[in-house]
Amino acid sequence: MMMMRIALRNVLRHRLRTTFSVAALAIAVALLADMLMLSTGMEKTFNRVLSSVGYEVRVCPRGTLPFATEAVITESARVTDRLARDARVARVLRVLGTTLYADSVPVFAMGASGEDQSLYRVVEGVDISRVPVPEQTPLVMNRNAAAALGAGVGDTLSLTATPPGATMAFSDGAIVVVSGIIDIAFDLPGQRTVVMPLDAVQRLRPESRDAVSFVLVKLHAGGDDPLAPAGVDDQRAVAAGIEADFPELSAYSMDTLMLALERQLAYFKQFATILSTISLFITFLLIAVLLAIGVGERRGEIAALRSMGFARRSIQWMIVAESVVLLAMGAAIGAVLGWFLAGYLDGILTRSPSLPDGYRFFIPAPREIILAVLISGAAGVVAALLPAVQAARVDIPRTLHEEVV
Amino acid sequence: MLFAFTIALPEQGGRVILEDRLASALVLAPGDTVEIRMTGDNRDATAFVVAGTHTPPPDPAGISRSSRTVWMSLPDLEDLSGRHDRVSRFVLALAPGANADSTVTALNQMEMGFRAYHATDVAARSSETFVVISNFHKAISFLSIMAGSAFLAAIVLLQVQELRKSLGVLRVLGFSRRRIYVSVVGETVLLANTGAAIGVALALVVSRGVNMYYRRYFDTDLVFSAVTGMHVALAFGIATLVGLLVGSLATAYLFRLQVNEVLGR
Numbered sequence: 001m002m003m004m005r006i007a008l009r010n011v012l013r014h015r016l017r018t019t020f021s022v023a024a025l026a027i028a029v030a031l032l033a034d035m036l037m038l039s040t041g042m043e044k045t046f047n048r049v050l051s052s053v054g055y056e057v058r059v060c061p062r063g064t065l066p067f068a069t070e071a072v073i074t075e076s077a078r079v080t081d082r083l084a085r086d087a088r089v090a091r092v093l094r095v096l097g098t099t100l101y102a103d104s105v106p107v108f109a110m111g112a113s114g115e116d117q118s119l120y121r122v123v124e125g126v127d128i129s130r131v132p133v134p135e136q137t138p139l140v141m142n143r144n145a146a147a148a149l150g151a152g153v154g155d156t157l158s159l160t161a162t163p164p165g166a167t168m169a170f171s172d173g174a175i176v177v178v179s180g181i182i183d184i185a186f187d188l189p190g191q192r193t194v195v196m197p198l199d200a201v202q203r204l205r206p207e208s209r210d211a212v213s214f215v216l217v218k219l220h221a222g223g224d225d226p227l228a229p230a231g232v233d234d235q236r237a238v239a240a241g242i243e244a245d246f247p248e249l250s251a252y253s254m255d256t257l258m259l260a261l262e263r264q265l266a267y268f269k270q271f272a273t274i275l276s277t278i279s280l281f282i283t284f285l286l287i288a289v290l291l292a293i294g295v296g297e298r299r300g301e302i303a304a305l306r307s308m309g310f311a312r313r314s315i316q317w318m319i320v321a322e323s324v325v326l327l328a329m330g331a332a333i334g335a336v337l338g339w340f341l342a343g344y345l346d347g348i349l350t351r352s353p354s355l356p357d358g359y360r361f362f363i364p365a366p367r368e369i370i371l372a373v374l375i376s377g378a379a380g381v382v383a384a385l386l387p388a389v390q391a392a393r394v395d396i397p398r399t400l401h402e403e404v405v
Numbered sequence: 406m407l408f409a410f411t412i413a414l415p416e417q418g419g420r421v422i423l424e425d426r427l428a429s430a431l432v433l434a435p436g437d438t439v440e441i442r443m444t445g446d447n448r449d450a451t452a453f454v455v456a457g458t459h460t461p462p463p464d465p466a467g468i469s470r471s472s473r474t475v476w477m478s479l480p481d482l483e484d485l486s487g488r489h490d491r492v493s494r495f496v497l498a499l500a501p502g503a504n505a506d507s508t509v510t511a512l513n514q515m516e517m518g519f520r521a522y523h524a525t526d527v528a529a530r531s532s533e534t535f536v537v538i539s540n541f542h543k544a545i546s547f548l549s550i551m552a553g554s555a556f557l558a559a560i561v562l563l564q565v566q567e568l569r570k571s572l573g574v575l576r577v578l579g580f581s582r583r584r585i586y587v588s589v590v591g592e593t594v595l596l597a598n599t600g601a602a603i604g605v606a607l608a609l610v611v612s613r614g615v616n617m618y619y620r621r622y623f624d625t626d627l628v629f630s631a632v633t634g635m636h637v638a639l640a641f642g643i644a645t646l647v648g649l650l651v652g653s654l655a656t657a658y659l660f661r662l663q664v665n666e667v668l669g670r
Contacts, residue, residue, distance in 0.1 A: 016658060017562040024555035027548055061444035063472065071444035104517075163517055248446060266622070275545065286556055293563045341548075348544055352537040353530075 003314055007321035010298075011329075018326070024286050025330025025376075026337055032279040033338035033372035034345060034362060039272040041346075041363040046261050049356070050254055052185045054118030055093065055216035056235045058252045059242055065252075065260060067097055072211040073249060079215050082245055088234050093117050093216040096201050100194070101163045102149050107141075107192040109159070111201025111212075119216070120195060125153035125180030128197055137200045138179040145192035151178050159194075161204040174200055186356045229254065268361065283376045284383040287323050291387035295319065302391050303399035312392035319391050323384035324377070331373040338372065339364050419481065420456040426624060427473035428458045441475065443486055451485055453477065463627040465535060550643060557600070558651045561593045565655040572659060582660060589659070590652030597648030601640045608632050608640075 011018050059079055061071035073079060076094050083089045093114030100109040112119065115129070122140060131138040136156065141149070151157060160173040176196060187193055202209050219230035219238060229235075235253035242251035252260065262269065295302070302315055342362035349361045421441070423433060433439055435457050440450035461474060483489045499505060505523050512521035522530070565572075572585055612630040619629045 014562070014566065017559050017566070020555045020559035020562065024552050024559060027552035027555065031545075031548060031552070061446075064444055069444065069472075072446075074443075074446045074448065163519070248442075248444070267619075282552060282556070286559070290559060290563065293560070293567065297563065297567050345541065345544060348541045349537060351540075353533045 003318040004321045004325075007318050008325050010294075010318075011322055011325045018329075021286065021290055021326055022329045022333060025283060025326060025380075026333035028279045028282045028286070029331050029334025029372055029376045030338035030341050032276055032283075032376055033335065033369045034342050035272040035276040035279065036368040036372055037338075037342050037362045037364060038345075039269055039276075040365075040368065041361050042262065042265050042268060043258065044363050045358075045360045046258050049185050049358075050257065051229065053216070055218045056229050056254055057217035057219065057238050057242070058257060059215040059217065059239075059246075060213075060250050060252070062248050062250050064250065065257075066095075066214045072096070072213055073215065075210050076212040076215060077210050079242070079246060079249070082242070083215070083217060083238075086238060086241065088219050088230070088238055090218045090220045091115055092218070093119060094198055094212040095119070095214055095216065096198055096205070096211060097213045098161070098201060098205055100159045100161060100201075100204060102151075102157050102159055104163055105148055105192070106163070107145050107149075107159075107194050109201055109204075110193065110195045111198035112195055113198035114216075118218075120182040120184040122180045122182050125178070127180055128195060131179050136175055136177045137196060139176040139194050139196045140180040140182045141178060141194040142182055142184055142187055142192070144187075144190055145194050146178075146181055148192050153178055153180060159196075159204065174204060176200070185358065188354060189357055280375065280379050283327075284379045287326065287380045287383035288386065290326070291319055291323060291384055292390070294322070295387045295391045299394055299399050300402075302394050303396045306394060306396050307400065315392045315394075316388040319388035320381060320384045323380045327377050327380040331376060334376075335369045335373060338369060419451075419453050420477070421453040421481075422457045422459055422476040423455055424474040425458045425460045427475065428455070430473070434458075441485065451481075453481070463625055465532075465627055550647075553600070554647045554651065557593070557597055557647055558654065561596070561651050561655045562658065564592075565589060565659055569659060582656075585659075586653075586656045589656045590649060593652030593655065594645055594648035597644040597651070598641055601644035605632070605637050605640050608636070 058066055059073070060066055061069070061073055064071050080092050080094060083092050091114060093112060096111040098109055098111075099106050101107070110119075112128070117127070117129070120140070125140070128138040128140055139157065139159075141151070146152060149157065155178045157176050157178065158173050159176055174196075182193075182195065184193055198212065202211065205211065217238065219234050221228040221230045232253065232255055235255075239251035239253045239256065242249060305315065305318075306312075342364045346360055346362040350359060421439065423431075423439075428434065431439065433455050435455050437455045438452050439455055440452050442448060442450040459476070477485075479492070483491075497508070499508060509521045509523050512519075572589075575585060576582075609632050612632050615630040616628060620626065
């Protein structure tokens, strides 16, 4: 405890130097914390979006991800029939995505077929599946589409597969009535999204009438929460079964889909790893250099302490304690800096186009801050060991003689 | 990924041009036959003759795309996909002297459900992501410079404190403050520039490593990292500026002390 007090006094004796040292350490700790947040932030976002959708298995055309290409599953009824025979499957949602036109305004249309969907949330009006005996095809739309089309619940729209006004654009259209306004977790910023019954969208598509973009599968979880995910083993087994029966399809469990999505953003993970290592190296170097020069500067003082009866071990503790004091101050400021810096850096990256609303690269979290402080602390203590050993080996008579003379 | 082309081939139909990496992966050469079907389609595949291979220009926008490209005639793609009279985009080459901007405006005034863009607008839109990443890198660079500056300031102050007796003796001997200032600042500028030189050397090595790694990782010829003359000038410029500031701060701190205090009396 006494050595800690001496260490604190030593550190505070040179306020200007300590200020700069703490500033450098704070930035290093903040960067490390932010890079830890970056490496886990994307994973947390993917996990949140995938979990919020409420389906564990996704079946897509082989080698593609949902909505990544225009490829479709041509005979989707075969897939749903196969899934219906699987006792682990609770419900299935078939989705077909395409571009439709309301007058000359293009909208992203999704045809959905399935019970108790959890793909989107109705915030006004009712879902397409809840419209009692619809006279016209029901449609729900997000707020962007409602604003762009100037439409609200109860309004009627005319949708076509090709834009009107073109001489070559004579195609069947559909008259639809807006039954609700929705929120979708993975909407792109500004995207105008509408959802209609699958058969209505398929009628507007010139190709196969049974085509879908992907199939979402909800498995029985066995708990009270209907959205709780089923076990990973069940997810993988169902996905593997689909791929075995349909070689032209890819089926993803939650973990394999996460891997596929993360691979697309591998750059950021690797960037985070490299910068974390550099931050740690800066912390190590800073502590090692500062303490090594400090020990050289205070050889006389250390020799005097030794001559007064302080043991080598006590001197070593004093040097290590100085490192701990510097790191504690740097960590306190670095934690706050890292927290706010994460928001700033996230703001820069989320300006990127084609990112879904709510996508986050950095998610400020105490866990990453604590981890950064602990790792930096460990690096700092290791860096202090060599100067501490040097300090303990000071030749007392010779040093005292040199200092006095 | 399939792309269609409408250029006239000697024998129209049933011929494809493969991206060289795809041809290499499938061990295919011109004259070979390949069976193709749409992704997710369980119908029988259609046989095509490989007419040739091509190397697409490096495209940063498609870096995370793992799919490869096949070019075929538009009618062949229409038959294969079942989608007739539909195209993803038109690319127009204007006649000499035609004004691109007025053509784009005229096309957009037609309101036929498409949007026309000038080639430079397309380039700007597709590079938006890279502008964002560049801004992110700049923010990280600024933090690195701040950390490096604080690191340098702490070391210089340590050094000045270590040398304060020598500097005190110089002041007693009559050395002017100006000479001492030049000496200390010269040392910090030299120290900072030595750090910059080592940093630039390290950057050259790391840049080489980054390019090697990511070219292999993404299977591309893109340049991911480049240390340019401007970067080198910036590194030495910042180092000189930081050295000047930190040296000035250290000498100001030194000059605030009395000579006796400096000499430890």
